[in-house]
Every structure is written in C-alpha cells, then in structure tokens.
Amino acid sequence: MTISYIKTTFLLAALTALFLGIGYLLGGQAGLLIALVVSLGMNIFSWWNSDKMVLRMHNAEPVDEQSAPELYAMIAQLAQRANMPMPKIYIIHTEQPNAFATGRDPEHGVVAVTTGLLNMLDREELAGVMAHELAHIKNRDTLIMTVTATIAGAISMLANFAMFFGGNNRNNPLGFIGTLLLMILAPLAAMLVQMAISRTREYAADREGALIAGNPVWLARALEKIEAYARGIPNPTAEAHPETAHLFIVNPLTGQGMDNLFSTHPNTENRIAALLELAREMGAGDDGFGGHGSGSTEDFSAAASSIAPWQQAGVATDQPPRGPWG
Secondary structure, eight states: OOHHHHHHHHHHHHHHHHHHHHHHHHHHHHHHHHHHHHHHHHHHHHHHHHHHHHHHHTTOEEEOTTTOHHHHHHHHHHHHHTTOOOOEEEEEOOSSOOEEEEOSSGGGOEEEEEHHHHHHSOHHHHHHHHHHHHHHHHTTHHHHHHHHHHHHHHHHHHHHTHIIIIITOTTOTTHHHHHHHHHHHHHHHHHHHHHHHHHHHHHHHHHHHHHHHSOHHHHHHHHHHHHHHHTTSOOHHHHHOGGGGGGBSSOSSSOOSSOOTTOSSOOHHHHHHHHHHHHHHHTOOOGGGTSOOOSOOTTOGGGGOOSOHHHHTTOOOSSOOSOTTO
C-alpha cells in the first residue's frame, strides 16, 4: 500500500469517526446506529447513481467511435496501456478547458471532457489529461470521492438538524452551547477532511496518469495551460453545482493561489513540479518545459504529434470547431 493510500484511508476513517461521533453525541447509542444506517444507505445510493447524476448536472453528451473517432482511439489506446476496460466518453459543451472521471468501478468508468479542452490542447497534452482521468478510474478514486462527499454531506445534514435532535435533549452531553458549536465546527471539519482527501488523490492520479501516458511532461504542460485558461473562462454548470468541483482536473470555479486547507485541488505549480521531477527520474527530458518532451512514445506514436485533433481529422481550417467529432 502506497503512502497516498495510507493517508487516504486515515482521512476516510477520521471522516467516518466524526460522523458516527456526532450521531452518538446527539442521540447516544440509538443516534450512533441511526447515523450508521443513514451513512450506509447514502453511500450505496451514491455509489450506484453518482455517475448519472453528475453527467446530468453538466449536460454531458455521450460520444462513441463514430462521432469522436480521434478522441475514442486515443482513450482506447491509453486504456489498453493501463490494462483497464474502455470507459464511456462524454463531452461537456463549455469553453473552459477541463475534464473529470466518474463511475462506480473500472467496469463502469466514465471520462468527460469539455469542448474547450479539446480545442486548446495538442495531442500530447490531451493524452496526459486523459491518462490522468483513467488513473482516477483505475485507482477507484471515483468511489473514494463519492463516499467522501456523501459522508461529508451527511455530517452537514446532522449538524443542521442538531438543535432539533439534541439541542433540548437532557441526555445530550454537549448542552445548548456545545450543540451550537457542533453545528458550526462539524461541517467545517468534514469539509477540510474531504478537501485533504481530494488533494491526495489528485497527486496520486498525476503520477499514475503520467506513467500510463509515458511522459509526465505532457500532463505538466496540459495543467499549466488549463490553469491559465480556467481562471478566465467560466464554467456555468460547475458554478451551478459547486459540489462537483472536486471531480475536475483543475478547479472549475476559481483559481487557487496556494495549496491550502480550503482548496479542493493541489496548487498547480506544485503538481507541475512533482511531474517534472518524475520526468527526470524516468529520463524523459522536459525540453525546457516549453517544447515537446522526449520521453517514451512506445505504442503511442500518434500522440507525439503537436497537430490539434481537428486538424488530424482533416478539417481544413485553423479555427477549432466544437471538437474532433464534428
């Protein structure tokens, strides 16, 4: 078990303990049992339906080998390199470059990319991003983050109803002031743990994705470009559903200036630095981080071209259309 998984397990245990502890403080053993049942029920529901819910929130459109041949072929090749099933592919029609993965397990994996991402990245960079998302699916991060978000949401729900459940309960050891503090501090603590888990999984997916693609520099260049554009281009569906922000490869809401407790994503500069260090370990030159890397291109020669996907498809224009499918 890697250090990242040990840290994730510890944080998930802390989040679960917080939830069960709140249930016990508010309702004793009965409250603890109710909290456990509610947690299990919400996790099962989220595990089974989260992918459908988030795709619907972002008005994602499914594409296949016929409607998006270039994108499909790239992801199929990356999935083969990662020794995992081919995920379903969805497109989100927004100018902000971004992407996320979802699905309850690798057999039901989904990757979603925005039209902005397809239009702004070259093939190497796009391959790096897609490999990152496949790494999330392979590592079952989609399940981990679904469970994390569900427990955090349940903690907030319990805290919101704390006054009704335990504020005037004589058996409540917290008393009125304690219950009031619980209402304020419990959701904050849950949010901090949730964000810490999200940041941990992003670093792990960066590393795994870089290994899948064959060159960490590809993802590093992509992150630099996505961060620059995402700061100035709004993502309307993400703004309407901020609870899904942690899914994206780069925060779709606002740029983060530092890798702090309240960030759902690691600082992009830190991620790039880690990827470049990995590139040096692998012997993949970064060419000054301004050109194309010289790392492994085994079984992935098509991704070594800097020609944009729509130009690969034979579209005689310098202006990108909606994407490589049309």
